[in-house]
Amino acid sequence: MPYFSGNGLSDTCPRRAGNLSSVVNLLTEDAMVKVGIVGLGTMGRQHAEAYRQMPDVQLSVVYDRHMDRAEAFAQEFGATVAHDLSEFLKGCEIVDICTPTYRHTEYALAAIQAGKAVVCEKPLARTLQECEQIVEAVHRHNALLMPAHVLRFFPEYRTAHQLVKAGALGTVAAVRMRRGGDFPRTKSDWYADFEKSGGIIMDLIIHDLDWVRWTLGEVERVYAKSLTFRHLEHLDYTLVTLRLRSGTIAHIEGTWCDPGGFRVSFEICGDAGMLEYDSQQMVALRVARRAEAGQAGGVEVPESPAVENPYYRELRHFIDCYRAGQSPEITVEDGMEAVRLTLAAIESARTGKVVKF
Template sequence: MTREAMECGNVVRVGVAGVGIMGERHARVLSELPGVVLSGIYDTDRRRAEAVAAAYGGTPYSDLEPFLASASAISIAAPTFAHADLALAALDRGLHILVEKPICGSVADARRVVSRSAETPDQIVMVGHIERFNPAVAELRRHLRGRKALSATLRRMSQWTERCLDTDVVHDLMIHDIDLLVDLFGDRVQLVDAVGSTLRGSTTDHAIAQFNVDGGPTVTLIASRVAERKARSIEVRTPDAWICADLIGHSLSKSYLSVLDANGIAWPLEHETYGGSEFFPVPRAEPLRLELEHFINCVRGVERPLVDALGGFRALAYAASISDIIERKNNSPNRSGAAVSTAAF
C-alpha cells in the first residue's frame, strides 16, 4: 500500500526517531492513537530501539534509510543537534514531520529546514512546542479574549538535575515561554533586554528576559533550573483583574481589582462581590496526546500546524538573541542589551 493510499484510508504510519525519555513517550502515545500504526523505532543505540519497539510496537531500526521507508510521517525526538539532518532527510523522502522543540540546534540549521519546507508546502512540518496544548493555557486564552493585557510574567522554574547540561536554560526551558508569548499576545514583539547567570553548570542556569508587545503588554520571562521547587505559571494583569494560570497544577484563578468611590467604599470593576477571587476548573488532559493528535490531523489534512517551521524558527531566533545578550553582558558587565524585534528574523 502506498503512503498516499494509507493516508486517504485514514491509516497513518508514523515512526519515532530518537527514543530517549521523550521519544519513548511519543512511541507510547502514538501506539494508542486510533488510525495510527507505529511503523518503526529508530535510534543509533540498537538495543534501545529494540526495547522501545518491544514495549509499544513497530520495527526497531538503527539504520535511517529503511526506517524512513517504513513511514509516511515521523516524530523527531532525537538530541537537538540531530534535528536538522533528520528533518531534511525525511523531507527529501516526502515524509511529514513533527520535530520536538527547539526546531534545530542553531539558527542557521533552522533556516535550512524552513527553506526546505517552503519548497514542498504540502508536507507537514510541525514543531512540538507542547505548552500550546496545555489545558491551563487554553483556559487562559479563553479568559484573555476581549481583555487588554497590561503586563504579564511567565515563570518556568526547575530544581537542579544533570539533564540537558549541554544547552543553556534559555534553549532548554525559556523557549517554551517565548512561543507562548507569541501565542497569547501576538508576534509583533520586541526583545528589550535580558540578564542571566551561571550557578551550577557550565552554561546559563537562570535567565530573565523582557519583551514589549506592539499595542500590548510588557512581558517578563523568568526561567531557572536552580530553583527551590518546580513551577510553571503565567500571570497576566488586565485593567480589571489579575489572571493566574498554573501550568503544572492545571488551575486558573482570577483576582478582581477594586476602586474606591467618594465614600471610600471599594467597588470591584467587574464582579458582583466586593473584590475577591474566583477559581476556574481546568480539564485534565495529557498535552503530548493532544499535540500528537493534532499532528495526525494535520497529516490527514484536517488541520494546520499550530507551530510550523517558521514559528519554530522564530522561537529559536529569539532564544539565540537572549543567550547572546546574556553572554555579552557577562563578558562585558557595563554593556547593555540591544533591542531585537521580529523584523530581525
C-alpha cells in the first residue's frame, strides 16, 4: 500500500494541517465522507481533530451520554448532535467508536448491522465473547472494521517495526517495552472500574502486546504479575513476560502509578544489534510550565512534534481504505487477538500460573 511505503508518510493525503478551507471548497458535497463519533472524551476529541484536517471528511454527527458535552463538542466541530442511536446511525456512513471499552460492542454491532464502516478504539471489546460477536458480525455483513491500535501509526514504533522486519537486528532475542505514567482520570472514573476498563493490562499495555504480536509473531505463553487485584485506589502496575513461538522473550511494563509523567520506552535486542527508544530521553521539544492551581488529571496523550500526528495517520489510513474498498492493515482478528493476549495476562496475574496458547 503506497500509504505505508518509504518513511511511512502518506502519499494520499495533504501534508499540512492548517489552511485547508480552500481545498475543501474544491470538493463536491458528494465526495465528502460522513463520519460520526460516539464517545466524546479524550479519544473522541483526538479523532475529531484528525478529521478536521481531512478535506474529504465531514464530522457530520456526534453522540454522547452527556448531552451538555455533546452540544459543546458539536458546536466546536460543526457537527449535529444525535439524541439517540438510530438518529446517530442515520447521520453518517462511518462510525467511530470512542466510548469506554465496555460499551464498544453494543455500538459496533449496531453500526455493522446498519451497514456502516466502523473504526473502534482499542481494545476491540471487553471480553472474548464480545470480540467473537463482532468478528462474526463483520464477516456476516462483509463489513469494514478497523480496531484503532494507534501505536502502529506512531512513527517511532512504526520505524522500529520496519527495521525488525527488514532484518536490521538479525534474530530478535529479547524485547523490553515500557508504558505509563499516573493514573488516568476521567469524568466517570471508568478506568478505575476493572469490569469496565479491564485495568492497566487491557487498557494500557494492550498497545505493546499488539505491537509485539504485529512485529514478532504469535505468543506461546504468558506470565504476569499485577497490582490490579490488590484494588489500590488509583494505583495499578503490571509486569508481563511473553514467550513467543519464535523463542523471543518480551517483557512489558505498564504503570499507572508513576507521578513522573507519561513515558514510553522500548528496547529490541537481536543477534546483530539493538534498538532503543525512550520518550523522556529523546525529546525534540521540551516545554516546562509552572503549574496553576487546580490543574491536574485527564488522560495523557503522548505526542512528539510532527506534520501528521499518529491519530491522523491512523484515521487517514482507514478513510483511504474505505474509499478504495480495501482492507485496513489492522484486521478485526488482530483486535480480537490483542484482547486475547490481555485476558491471558490478566488470568496469569490473577492465578499466578503460566497461561499457554
